[in-house]
Amino acid sequence: MEDSGVIKNTMVVIPRENSPIVKKLKNAKETKRVIRKYAEELSDENTSIRTSVIYTEGLFDLYGTLKKADIENLHKNKDGSIEFTVVDYYDFEYLNTQSTDKLKTKAANYINNKAFYQQSAKKLKPYVIYIPVKIPKEEADEILIKPR
Numbered sequence: 001m002e003d004s005g006v007i008k009n010t011m012v013v014i015p016r017e018n019s020p021i022v023k024k025l026k027n028a029k030e031t032k033r034v035i036r037k038y039a040e041e042l043s044d045e046n047t048s049i050r051t052s053v054i055y056t057e058g059l060f061d062l063y064g065t066l067k068k069a070d071i072e073n074l075h076k077n078k079d080g081s082i083e084f085t086v087v088d089y090y091d092f093e094y095l096n097t098q099s100t101d102k103l104k105t106k107a108a109n110y111i112n113n114k115a116f117y118q119q120s121a122k123k124l125k126p127y128v129i130y131i132p133v134k135i136p137k138e139e140a141d142e143i144l145i146k147p148r
Helices: 020-027 029-037 102-120 137-145
Strands: 011-013 049-054 068-076 082-088 127-135
Touching: 020 029, 020 127, 029 049, 029 068, 029 137, 127 137
Parallel strands: 011 127
Antiparallel strands: 049 068, 068 082, 082 127
16 A cells, blocks of 8 residues: 555456345345444444454355455444445465365465465555445344344
8 A cells, every 4th residue: 555545556346236245245144243243333323333354254255255354334324224335455365274175275275375475476466345235224123133
């Protein structure tokens, strides 16, 4: 990131509202956990929350795309729906994941670590995943009333 706060030579990826990853994010246990954690603050319509989350669904991340991400502008609308944006600066960290499925784990580590080395050598062009999510009132109410 440059001093200006702008990442140079970066592509931005924004999935469509009905894409599989948006559907997965709406239903992810980590998303629901964050919404429940901030339930009291969300009752105030003037509140906007920013927090971080680690998605762990699947082998080692959500839908093969997200692991550590930020949830920005988490808020409740007047109609009772909940909106937020998931932002991930698709940056790679070295992985040495262990799992019972050794072949899949080894393959996932290999692919990730190749990207990590390319990123370290400045050969991999960075990009940002920017995912707007809106959870309708009925679904939001269901998330908020379930026990933590």
